[in-house]
Amino acid sequence: MREAPEHLDAADLLEVVRRHWDTDVDALEHLPVGFGAHHWAASVGGVRRLFVTFDRLLPKRDACSLEHAYAAAADLARSGLDFVLASSPTVSGYTVPLSGGAVSVTPWVDGRSGEGSFVDEADAVETASILSRLHASQVPADIPVWKPVVRSDLGDELAGRVTQPWRTGPFGEPAREAVAAHLPAVHEWVRRYVPLAERAVLAHRSWVPTHGEPDTGNHLLTRTRRYLVDWESLALAPRERDLDSLVASGADWQAAYASPDPDPQMLEMFDLEWRLSEIVEYSAWFRARHTGTASDTVAFEGLLEELDRPPRFVCDRPS
DSSP: OOSOOTTSOHHHHHHHHHHHTOTTOOEEEEEOOSSSEEEEEEEETTEEEEEEEEEEOBTTBOHHHHHHHHHHHHHHHHTTOTTBOOOOOOSSOSOEEETTEEEEEEEOOOOEEOOSSOSSHHHHHHHHHHHHHHHTSOOOTTOOBOOOOOOTTHHHHHHHHTTSOOOSSTTHHHHHHHHHHTHHHHHHHHHHHHHHHHHHHHTGGGOEEEOSOOSGGGEEEOSSOEEEOOGGGOEEEOGGGGTHHHHHHTOOOHHHHOSOOOOHHHHHHHHHHHHHHHHHHHHHHHHSOOOOOHHHHHHHHHHHHHHHSOOSOOOSOOO
8 A cells, every 4th residue: 555554553563563573673664565455664773674564354355364365375385386475474373463454474575576467478477387386286274265256236236335425535426426337337247247156166176276466566576586475365266366467468378387278257257356346345445534645546546447447358148
């Protein structure tokens, strides 16, 4: 997020980091990176030592699922997947509750992240190789299991939400009007999503460990290694959950992936799930009080993008 959370006291966060991970940490610096979670650099004597994350709890991501996701990622790292930058443990787990969220840390690693898209074919091929290893790995104990997150009545729910003004801040009414204008499209997206999600659940025996958001925005590149970071979305799921950006890139990545070709229906299903879940989250954002911060601006732009963008994948009409 672009700003530190208003409800979280920096002194409380520092105390949690010192108590559970490193007593020598003497400073936290909020980092305006990423979106959805908050991040800080934890330093000792001016030298960065830890990367601190505060995850907001959501209906689709509660404290238990976060703990299990980070623990499962640590299991993957211990199994030999050297591209997994896993969270550091405490004496009792990988997360610590604080102010309605969960704190976790990873070691500080100097490197650079991508912008979300692949810079060239080599970038896509290396990502495909990493995902091939992840998808072929042994399933960690207690890994979260994907389940459909879009309900069949979502269109009706949003239709009810937009009947009253959203006088909550500068983006409230523009957001409400945008959602209201796209309700027919939302109903159609839900109609397509539901049977595809039901089909995915029936094929659960073929599911694999998936990262959930393996685009290059969640890569950390050092001189010697490419890491995947932000493992809070780790889940046992259809492999297509991780493959949309590779397929959309147009790169020749299949040989490096060395697994069955993606199922077009599952690609469409996860594209629909991403779009609809983002619309739900952003709609809730702007029904709540907001002041027009940089994060609010990013969220509003994200809402408009998901409402307006063309579909990335369209398979044959679901039965």
